[in-house]
Amino acid sequence: MDPLNIIARSHDLALWARVVDYQSDDLDALLYRDRAFFDYGGNLRIYPMSELPYWRAAMRRKGKEARWASFALQNRGLLKEVKAELRARGPLGNRDLAGQNRVYSYRGRKDTTLALYYLWLTGEVMVHHRVGFERVYDFRENIISSSVNRTATAQEAERFFARKVFAFRGLCTAKSWASWMSFFIQRPIRQTEAPRWLNRMLIAGEITSILVEGEKEPYYLLTDDATSLFIVTEGHVPDGWRPLDTTTQEEVVFLAPLDAVGAGGRARKLFDFDYIWEVYKPAAKRRWGYYTLPILYGDQLVARLDPKFDRETGTLILNSFWLENERTGKDANFAEALTRGLVRLVRFVKAQDLDVSAVRPAILRKHIQANAKEFIRH
16 A cells, blocks of 8 residues: 555555456445455555454564564553543544654654554554545454454464465565565564475475576465466466456556556566656656556556646646557557556546647557547647
């Protein structure tokens, strides 16, 4: 999850790219009404509510980290007062607490803000709902059902997360698995520990080892996914992957900046597509743009665009547009697929106007203008 809302938030774009007719209210309902999912972590992500018992084991470890253990020890009175306020007036957000002292933290400027964050990070409170993107908290037991209001043992949690790494990341080397496992379980994985874990999972049939062309070390994946991988390597599409609407050959997909397909260097490794999210770079150092989105066409990343939604005029503006290969811009099928993708994006953000003046070559721009003219009024 990410708070920036340039055209839409990254997590909403990621779901919109995959779910037919998705709207951001759908996610809010799943998170804060149906309680089917919860959001958590300094690296903020969304997880199924059924996983909460395992995460609570990790939350318990988080509270024992030196900095948070020290914070709790030094702020026992503050934490007690914040919890008393929550019981008396909750749910509460940061704005509902006056704070006693100023602090200088990435997480907030009031001591009460940091106290709420600590209680959330360690699992005593959860996000009840959000106002804009700001959290409003309540005690965990007031939010979730009794069936998930428990804490898994450390052993149960580690077995769960050992498998989740593969479900989350797909193909992993031993090194990448260890890195993500450490992130999930909130403790370091020793160099000799990863091979033992992976060997146990191989013997149990949970994972499968494969070789990847051009790579020296083996990769691992869930055995359940191996069949799908085999189908893909044979040039086919698994039945469960078939779209309910248009294919990516018929309509391009704009990938969110933090989408797992391209973020963290995966675009370069998987698609030979150099993608870096430059939103935090000074303008003069940006190569592509502030909020650049990779464009998926078929099974390749073929272009990128830097869009902005001007909410005052209701205009979706393409600040810049780049093709990886100029020949793609002369492909009539790509032109049609790009137009369809842009029309769907316009409808998603509820724009009234579309500015494609930055699109090159001219033949591609003119195709969009001719076939999306109901949205082009500038």
